[in-house]
Amino acid sequence: MSELQGKRVAVAADRRAEEIGTLIRNFGGEPVVYSIQGKMNLDESTSAGNVRDLIAGSFDWVILTTGIGARTLADSAHKNELHEDFIEKLRTSRLAIRGKKTTDWMKEHQLKPELLAADGTMAELMKELRAAPERGSVFLQAYNLDDAKWKSTLEEMGHEVYLSQPYSFEKPKTAHLQELKMEIFDQSVEAVVFTSKTQVKNLFEDTEDQETLIHKFNDQVLAVAVGKVTAKELEDQGITEVLQPENQKMGAMVVKLNQYFKQLTQSY
Structure with a gap:
């Protein structure tokens, strides 16, 4: 089932962002990439x-x-x-x-x-x-x-x-950070996919935005982490619900995301 049908999912990754986007599309979702990893x-x-x-x-x-x-x-x-x-x-x-x-x-x-x-x-x-x-x-x-x-x-x-x-x-491009923040503030994406703690730290670096970001994630925008380290960083920032797969891989993460929305639909 394509439970991501019609849902916009932001991807904060740089490396393998295209691969993640393809997986999201396979489940019917619309990936939007805002790489905030920063150049290595x-x-x-x-x-x-x-x-x-x-x-x-x-x-x-x-x-x-x-x-x-x-x-x-x-x-x-x-x-x-x-x-x-x-x-x-x-x-x-x-x-x-x-x-x-x-x-x-x-x-x-x-x-x-x-x-x-x-x-x-x-x-x-x-x-x-x-x-x-x-x-x-x-x-x-x-x-x-x-x-x-x-x-x-x-x-x-x-x-x-x-x-x-x-x-x-290096620090990511300011434009990418601001564009992703606006998507989260406007709740125009259903989820944001993170693949490293660096991306999380970069997003929350501006102290003026922290409370608003935390509120949006804890309200309507789902935070998704590829693994434990990234999930822990999100939790440390104050996000109470972080979705992560047991198998810390990109494919498993997107499958888990699809399952999440399937269960959400069934609960209504």
Whole structure:
């Protein structure tokens, strides 16, 4: 059943927005894309330096927080003819990771973490690290989102932190943010699909709009998250109902959205 028939669904994603839009159309919906992720910038110089420092250094823990970050470091190692040394360093290190994409990358290289966030969140990973007895030097792969927070958390535990930031995100275009906000304020979309916590943070960054946004989401506009990390960020912003699939994938998310409106129709 095409339960999204006649419904407008805003897509906040950048990568795979076209794929999500196709899935929404398959269920009869009308996708409208307002990418608020922001442009991703890979820093080749920083990545190369991070790889060399990791290989040469002595770290009690190596923490990988994103699949993009792990792949960026690996690509840099390959370009600088250090890939074998990089992988071997990881193989002989205590690894602590979060996220499905990071886990997938680890499996590709037959790497096994000592600590893995069960729910895929940084908060859970920090809980695991806090319980671990080892304290010392940490290689933390992060990016410009909550990096200072997690670095500070590790330092409070007694770790010395080397911060690796192989990539960063620029702020999204102001026009995209304002256009999406107007759709939400006017309740001219039935739902907004988020695929990262970065998108949520960017949307709620303007403090003057926060209360209005929260009210609209808690009233008529459904907030949809691809997974737990994104859902948690929406909840932290004050949104009481967040739809998310058990299987944290794009297709499962749109299927869940279709099921939601089917159940809503049946309840009337």
